[in-house]
Amino acid sequence: MDYIAEYKSKLITAEEAAKLVKSGDWVQMGEFVMQPKDCDAALAKRKDELTDVKIRLTTMSWLPEVCKVDPERKHFIMNDWHFSGTSRRLMDKNLCSYIPLTYHEARSLYQDLDVDVSFQPVTSIDKNGFFNFSTSNSMASYSTKQAKKLVVEVNSSAPVCLGGLGESIHISEVDYIVESSTNSKLVSLPELPVSTVDQKIAALVMEEMMDGACIQLGIGAMPNTVGALIAQSDLKDLGVHTEMLCDSFVDMYEAGKITGAKKTLDKGKMVYTFAMGSDKLYNFLDYNPVCASYPVHYCNDPYIIAQNNNVVAINNALEVDLYGQVASEASAGRQISGTGGQLDFIIGAFHSQGGKPIIALSSSVKKSDGSLVSRIKPGLSPGTIVTVPRSITSYVITEYGSFNLKGKSTWERAEGLINIAHPAFRDELVKAAEDAKIWLRSNKLYA
Ligand SMILES: CC(=O)SCCNC(=O)CCNC(=O)[C@H](O)C(C)(C)COP(=O)(O)OP(=O)(O)OC[C@H]1O[C@@H](n2cnc3c(N)ncnc32)[C@H](O)[C@@H]1OP(=O)(O)O
Numbered sequence: 123m124d125y126i127a128e129y130k131s132k133l134i135t136a137e138e139a140a141k142l143v144k145s146g147d148w149v150q151m152g153e154f155v156m157q158p159k160d161c162d163a164a165l166a167k168r169k170d171e172l173t174d175v176k177i178r179l180t181t182m183s184w185l186p187e188v189c190k191v192d193p194e195r196k197h198f199i200m201n202d203w204h205f206s207g208t209s210r211r212l213m214d215k216n217l218c219s220y221i222p223l224t225y226h227e228a229r230s231l232y233q234d235l236d237v238d239v240s241f242q243p244v245t246s247i248d249k250n251g252f253f254n255f256s257t258s259n260s261m262a263s264y265s266t267k268q269a270k271k272l273v274v275e276v277n278s279s280a281p282v283c284l285g286g287l288g289e290s291i292h293i294s295e296v297d298y299i300v301e302s303s304t305n306s307k308l309v310s311l312p313e314l315p316v317s318t319v320d321q322k323i324a325a326l327v328m329e330e331m332m333d334g335a336c337i338q339l340g341i342g343a344m345p346n347t348v349g350a351l352i353a354q355s356d357l358k359d360l361g362v363h364t365e366m367l368c369d370s371f372v373d374m375y376e377a378g379k380i381t382g383a384k385k386t387l388d389k390g391k392m393v394y395t396f397a398m399g400s401d402k403l404y405n406f407l408d409y410n411p412v413c414a415s416y417p418v419h420y421c422n423d424p425y426i427i428a429q430n431n432n433v434v435a436i437n438n439a440l441e442v443d444l445y446g447q448v449a450s451e452a453s454a455g456r457q458i459s460g461t462g463g464q465l466d467f468i469i470g471a472f473h474s475q476g477g478k479p480i481i482a483l484s485s486s487v488k489k490s491d492g493s494l495v496s497r498i499k500p501g502l503s504p505g506t507i508v509t510v511p512r513s514i515t516s517y518v519i520t521e522y523g524s525f526n527l528k529g530k531s532t533w534e535r536a537e538g539l540i541n542i543a544h545p546a547f548r549d550e551l552v553k554a555a556e557d558a559k560i561w562l563r564s565n566k567l568y569a
């Protein structure tokens with residue numbers, strides 16, 4: 123079938139697309155590295171005609187024009203499902219708000235949300251009339267379905283990401299098409315410096331890895347270091363069922379470590395819901411049938427995750443308290459990131475036969491004034507949000523060791539966690555545990 127006539131009839135300029143927005147509307151503006159830049163710029167130009175336009179996006183990888191032109195947030199109200207550094211810096215000036223999200227529940231959330239206009243970034247149309255959501259399958263099929271007016275912004279540089287479900291939208295479901303004026307390459311994440319602490323933690327994580335493991339890696343330098351160690355290891359037949367696909371999966375695949383042969387679900391496929399990395403990753407993904415993107419209600423459903431055996435889920439956290447509560451998203455009232463899919467994968471790995479849900483974090487962090495603070499805390503401070511409840515927390519790994527909390531009582535947890543805390547804080551943590559009646563006479567410090 124020839125879609126040329128339909129394409130031409132739906133083609134509008136970014137300025138025309140921006141005119142679809144009215145004051146008070148909810149506007150959807152892309153996810154992760156898929157950015158509807160032309161529609162954003164055209165909407166920003168309409169600033170003086172509009173008030174209270176509410177915008178939703180996921181993990182801002184760019185500074186949208188609508189934020190730049192409205193430093194008092196009178197016209198555009200920005201909201202992010204999962205904070206990036208850019209959203210944090212906007213929030214510090216009260217220019218961005220967080221929307222709480224347990225990622226795999228996004229489909230049900232969108233069923234109740236208003237999407238008046240969606241500016242949805244896509245790849246060029248294919249011969250069957252489909253636009254692909256490229257690296258951000260994630261929630262795209264839910265927000266586009268919910269949109270009263272759906273505009274796709276076509277970026278011909280974005281890779282076509284083959285998928286198992288929800289990775290594309292047909293032209294018949296689209297109201298309008300805008301062609302990007304720049305077709306810019308997707309943004310590359312900066313390479314993160316790897317510290318000796320990251321290397322020590324990654325080496326301890328490797329001790330928990332086995333042939334045939336089905337892996338999920340979170341964001342940051344430490345999970346990437348684990349990926350690099352796997353690529354150099356003797357591990358065999360690893361599988362991938364992850365939320366985010368990043369560069370280190372390319373390294374592991376090219377080193378022959380990933381075959382997906384032992385997976386019980388999506389055998390042979392590297393399953394993910396969004397991808398962020400560098401050109402190396404984006405080139406690898408383009409039309410690559412080894413990878414399958416899925417919407418997040420499938421990818422992150424703990425009971426889908428758990429259908430694979432030996433799921434090893436490796437995620438980072440900001441703090442862990444002596445009871446085993448994991449805080450990964452906000453500290454003392456400051457939103458850092460979000461719940462995202464951390465809880466999904468920790469529960470999924472918990473239920474997977476042979477699975478290992480791992481929280482890996484450095485034992486301490488240096489504050490801007492140079493002082494050292496422990497990441498193992500007696501309790502969480504007000505404004506610090508629990509991402510993983512203590513009843514599910516299992517492996518916690520710092521550069522001082524690994525401790526599995528699964529099924530452990532409060533006094534066993536206190537002992538195990540204090541023994542992997544930074545030595546400079548162990549005595550004060552013991553004192554706090556005694557005061558909280560979670561330290562017994564028989565408890566020991568081992569170092
Ligand atoms: C994309 C994925 O992760 S998929 C996996 C599932 N999802 C998740 O795990 C979501 C929750 N986890 C996360 O968001 C991340 O893993 C994090 C935030 C815990 C760690 O990510 P990293 O990129 O390694 O964090 P990084 O060390 O760069 O610090 C990020 C910010 O937190 C601040 N921060 C770090 N530790 C602390 C702390 N203990 N207390 C207060 N703030 C802290 C840093 O100062 C920095 O803020 P700034 O950039 O505004 O200065």
Ligand SMILES: CCCC(=O)O
Nearest residue numbers: 204225461462463464
């Ligand atoms: C939107 C979720 C991203 C994450 O889990 O980190």
